[in-house]
Amino acid sequence: MEKRLFLIIGIVASSFCSLIFSSIDDYFPHKTLSSPSNYGNTGLLEIPNARFMEQASLRFNFSSSFPNEFTTLTATPFSWMEATYRYVEVKNQNYGPASYSRNQSFKDKAFDVKIKLLDEKYYLPEIAMGLRDIAGTGILSSEYMVATKSFGEFDITAGIGWGLLGSDNSIRNPFNSLHSSFKTRAGDFGRITGQGGDFRYSNWFSGPAALFGGVEYNLRKYGLKLIAEYDSSDPQMNKNPMVVKNKLNVGLNYHLSDAFQLGMSFDRGTNFRLSFSLKGNFYEDTLPKPRPKNVISLNYEQKKRIIEDPEIFYRSLNKSLRDETIYIQSASLKKEEVSVSVGSSRFRSVPRVAGRSAAIVSALAPDDINKINIHVMNGDFEVATFILNREKFDAAKNFKGSASEILKRSNLESNSNTPLILNSSFNPTINFPEFSWTMSPALKHQIGGPEGFYLGQLFWKTDTSIKFRRNFSLYTSFGINLYDTFNNLINSSSSSIPHVRSDIQDYLSEGKNNLQRMQLEYMFSPYKDVYVRADFGLLEEMFGGLGGELLYRPFKKNYSLGFSLHRVKQRGYKQRFSFKEYETTTGHASLYYDLPMGISAHASLGKYLAGDKGGTLDLSRRFHSGFTLGIFATQTSLSAEEFGEGSFDKGFYFSIPTSLFYSDFRTGNISFGLHPLTKDGGSFLIQHHSLFSILGDSNQDSILRDWSDLLD
Amino acid sequence: MNKKFVLILFPLLFFISCTAIDSSRIAPGYIEAIKTIKGVVVGYKNDSITPELVKDIPYASSILKIGKGAPGLIILESLSEDEETWVSSDGIYLVFKEGRIIKTRGFFNNLIGFKSLEINLKRLIDSKEPESFVNYYSYDHPKLIDMKVSGERRFVRKEEIKLLGRMQQLYLIEESFKNGYIGWKGTNKFWVDDEMFVWKSKQSISPKLPEFYIEVTKKPAK
Numbered sequence: 001m002e003k004r005l006f007l008i009i010g011i012v013a014s015s016f017c018s019l020i021f022s023s024i025d026d027y028f029p030h031k032t033l034s035s036p037s038n039y040g041n042t043g044l045l046e047i048p049n050a051r052f053m054e055q056a057s058l059r060f061n062f063s064s065s066f067p068n069e070f071t072t073l074t075a076t077p078f079s080w081m082e083a084t085y086r087y088v089e090v091k092n093q094n095y096g097p098a099s100y101s102r103n104q105s106f107k108d109k110a111f112d113v114k115i116k117l118l119d120e121k122y123y124l125p126e127i128a129m130g131l132r133d134i135a136g137t138g139i140l141s142s143e144y145m146v147a148t149k150s151f152g153e154f155d156i157t158a159g160i161g162w163g164l165l166g167s168d169n170s171i172r173n174p175f176n177s178l179h180s181s182f183k184t185r186a187g188d189f190g191r192i193t194g195q196g197g198d199f200r201y202s203n204w205f206s207g208p209a210a211l212f213g214g215v216e217y218n219l220r221k222y223g224l225k226l227i228a229e230y231d232s233s234d235p236q237m238n239k240n241p242m243v244v245k246n247k248l249n250v251g252l253n254y255h256l257s258d259a260f261q262l263g264m265s266f267d268r269g270t271n272f273r274l275s276f277s278l279k280g281n282f283y284e285d286t287l288p289k290p291r292p293k294n295v296i297s298l299n300y301e302q303k304k305r306i307i308e309d310p311e312i313f314y315r316s317l318n319k320s321l322r323d324e325t326i327y328i329q330s331a332s333l334k335k336e337e338v339s340v341s342v343g344s345s346r347f348r349s350v351p352r353v354a355g356r357s358a359a360i361v362s363a364l365a366p367d368d369i370n371k372i373n374i375h376v377m378n379g380d381f382e383v384a385t386f387i388l389n390r391e392k393f394d395a396a397k398n399f400k401g402s403a404s405e406i407l408k409r410s411n412l413e414s415n416s417n418t419p420l421i422l423n424s425s426f427n428p429t430i431n432f433p434e435f436s437w438t439m440s441p442a443l444k445h446q447i448g449g450p451e452g453f454y455l456g457q458l459f460w461k462t463d464t465s466i467k468f469r470r471n472f473s474l475y476t477s478f479g480i481n482l483y484d485t486f487n488n489l490i491n492s493s494s495s496s497i498p499h500v501r502s503d504i505q506d507y508l509s510e511g512k513n514n515l516q517r518m519q520l521e522y523m524f525s526p527y528k529d530v531y532v533r534a535d536f537g538l539l540e541e542m543f544g545g546l547g548g549e550l551l552y553r554p555f556k557k558n559y560s561l562g563f564s565l566h567r568v569k570q571r572g573y574k575q576r577f578s579f580k581e582y583e584t585t586t587g588h589a590s591l592y593y594d595l596p597m598g599i600s601a602h603a604s605l606g607k608y609l610a611g612d613k614g615g616t617l618d619l620s621r622r623f624h625s626g627f628t629l630g631i632f633a634t635q636t637s638l639s640a641e642e643f644g645e646g647s648f649d650k651g652f653y654f655s656i657p658t659s660l661f662y663s664d665f666r667t668g669n670i671s672f673g674l675h676p677l678t679k680d681g682g683s684f685l686i687q688h689h690s691l692f693s694i695l696g697d698s699n700q701d702s703i704l705r706d707w708s709d710l711l712d
Numbered sequence: 713m714n715k716k717f718v719l720i721l722f723p724l725l726f727f728i729s730c731t732a733i734d735s736s737r738i739a740p741g742y743i744e745a746i747k748t749i750k751g752v753v754v755g756y757k758n759d760s761i762t763p764e765l766v767k768d769i770p771y772a773s774s775i776l777k778i779g780k781g782a783p784g785l786i787i788l789e790s791l792s793e794d795e796e797t798w799v800s801s802d803g804i805y806l807v808f809k810e811g812r813i814i815k816t817r818g819f820f821n822n823l824i825g826f827k828s829l830e831i832n833l834k835r836l837i838d839s840k841e842p843e844s845f846v847n848y849y850s851y852d853h854p855k856l857i858d859m860k861v862s863g864e865r866r867f868v869r870k871e872e873i874k875l876l877g878r879m880q881q882l883y884l885i886e887e888s889f890k891n892g893y894i895g896w897k898g899t900n901k902f903w904v905d906d907e908m909f910v911w912k913s914k915q916s917i918s919p920k921l922p923e924f925y926i927e928v929t930k931k932p933a934k
Contacts, residue, residue: 027919221893221894
């Protein structure tokens with residue numbers, strides 16, 4: 001009995017120890033975790049595995065051999081999903097006739113998705129399924145189900161593939177018994193089956209199938225991963241046949257750091273391949289940021305003087321807030337409460353602005369004050385009011401309470417149409433008109449066109465604004481060319497509908513020194529939670545006109561409704577003050593909806609710039625760090641033929657907060673969006689200060705999401 | 713516009729523009745990025761810590777530089793028996809014993825324990841014979857207890873070293889160390905005076921942290 005007791009205690013203790021102490025394996029200089037396959041998504045060389053990057057990761061991968069070269073961008077919006085966008089260059093094929101694409105080699109775009117079905121367990125492998133080239137030309141279309149299990153430093157992968165991955169035809173398609181439609185695959189894998197852009201659902205998991213597999217061995221001490229795989233794709237049957245001397249591919253990856261990998265492999269017994277990848281994880285901000293500045297509380301005598309002369313309080317507040325790069329907009333000191341409205345371009349998190357402001361107010365306010373009201377502004381809109389219990393707030397700041405306890409004794413409100421700035425005792429003097437300007441080098445890109453894979457421009461961008469009064473401003477933006485390769489653009493648009501976007505080549509080549517925007521804008525809030533914006537002028541690089549938008553954003557709800565309407569005329573290619581003949585009315589009704597897990601949906605219906613009518617759905621996920629990944633698709637009244645290559649408008653975007661790279665707070669973003677093709681159908685007017693972009697991330701749900709920042 | 717012009721223009725844009733143009737008008741991200749890139753490539757200069765500044769501070773002080781980061785001052789916070797606790801303005805705490813970092817606080821990965829047999833530098837210098845050693849390091853985040861590191865310690869030479877505003881004759885001691893399992897290795901250097909006081913050192917304390925460079929600018933009063 002005693003022995004058994006000791007045994008149980010021993011087992012419990014040893015398992016407890018293993019929970020407390022992690023392994024020395026965490027201290028290897030380089031992690032040899034998931035690495036990209038040649039196709040960009042996580043895998044071995046030519047075949048995928050069931051591993052995934054951590055969620056909120058982005059990976060750029062370049063893998064070069066002959067004749068195929070892959071350039072990919074892979075993202076993980078969820079821990080169970082990987083999405084890849086890929087350019088394939090086929091070096092021994094021409095893009096088109098020389099008159100169209102000179103001597104440029106053939107390029108193909110593709111989109112892949114991989115979904116995790118099962119996490120790895122002690123006995124069970126990690127299992128995933130995936131689709132390659134799901135809406136493309138079909139050159140590399142494949143589907144697969146794959147399992148991966150680790151055994152010490154080994155990672156073993158086995159799977160079954162269809163399409164190009166099934167071209168080995170080594171087993172009977174297991175889905176054949178489910179339905180006869182799985183027996184055949186329309187068109188031939190490895191051959192172009194159309195213009196692309198269509199989801200060919202009927203082909204998925206159909207036709208010949210084959211088994212593939214491989215093994216990875218981690219030499220973590222050296223940051224090396226050795227790879228060997230059996231490749232079930234058979235490029236001899238491809239559009240562009242390749243010699244296959246061996247179905248076994250071998251390679252190695254070197255992890256220079258957690259972010260950077262180099263790879264080399266020997267494929268099919270004939271070709272060497274070199275690759276590198278750059279990965280970032282943006283799930284959280286890992287760089288420590290400055291703590292709130294210490295504010296020394298006023299002594300009894302000073303607080304007594306403040307009651308007699310509130311101007312001293314306002315001036316002290318102004319100075320102390322300024323030290324935190326928070327700017328006071330107005331303030332009112334009453335007997336038992338103080339209200340302050342503030343704005344800051346330093347902090348992304350609204351609770352952080354409110355918390356740092358409240359700490360300063362509390363340090364300076366007379367002792368009788370028990371309520372601190374912080375009115376947070378974005379631009380000239382008051383977006384939220386924090387009504388904080390001073391006692392609870394001070395206790396939490398002194399580690400005698402928590403942010404949750406403050407929340408229980410606080411209120412959140414929004415009184416957009418009666419902001420504090422209209423009814424306060426103190427308003428800092430602003431001398432209108434207020435003029436400001438900034439400038440910086442900037443880039444324009446044209447990626448994947450027939451004239452060259454990358455054409456670009458480096459230009460010097462200058463932005464100016466003249467604020468005539470609150471909410472009424474003139475914005476101007478102009479660019480001066482420094483260097484460009486746009487003279488290589490030779491193919492004019494052949495679109496059969498109004499050329500609202502497809503004349504991009506003319507805009508780029510003729511408008512190198514341009515006036516991008518000259519826009520007069522007025523914004524106001526006529527009713528609670530209702531916001532209006534009117535604009536007039538050169539609204540964007542291709543259109544000018546007048547119009548506006550209206551947004552209803554109920555502060556305590558997780559949805560917003562928007563409506564926009566503009567009468568616009570197409571601008572001349574030189575992008576100065578001339579216009580072309582085409583003019584139209586465009587507008588949309590929009591629904592913005594916050595779903596769980598930081599997912600936002602934006603659905604809009606309306607008329608687009610080319611006169612086509614339809615709807616757009618935009619889905620994005622925002623992580624706590626502010627990193628956002630999104631996709632969108634537009635279907636309009638245009639037929640696939642009228643729309644042209646791609647069949648309908650679609651694309652993806654991501655946005656990385658710049659503060660993730662710096663040791664101080666800042667609100668800027670590094671944003672990247674890609675339409676695989678610049679088409680006229682489904683084109684929106686670009687609105688630079690859309691109301692949702694100003695107000696969307698400051699409703700009650702967003703504030704509660706970031707509530708812990710109140711004390712940070 | 714030809715390529716030569718662009719080659720000339722780029723440095724102008726990215727470096728000279730910082731001084732020629734009012735930098736507050738340039739998007740701040742660019743200015744900070746340029747400073748960061750310059751720092752990463754060529755390191756940061758110690759031009760803000762002067763003998764006068766050190767003299768004005770009424771505490772014992774040292775210059776601390778971590779990897780290629782900017783050097784900063786650390787101040788002696790407390791002294792207990794043979795351990796000194798030093799603190800930086802951004803809340804980094806370092807505990808030293810006989811010039812060697814034995815604990816840290818404030819990093820994402822901290823040294824929480826250091827064990828070794830007695831280290832007698834005087835004997836090492838006198839004998840001029842290298843000696844082998846085994847040290848044990850413990851860390852938090854991720855937690856690891858008693859990671860074994862073995863190596864060899866030796867007296868290299870006596871040399872004149874420039875410390876802040878003065879020259880001093882010091883003994884250079886080198887420690888080559890490694891943990892064969894994870895492949896962590898490096899060399900620590902200590903410059904000591906006749907009293908075996910460590911005036912200057914280069915120390916690796918964790919596989920997850922860059923090297924630490926420490927130079928004592930005002931010696932603690934014993």
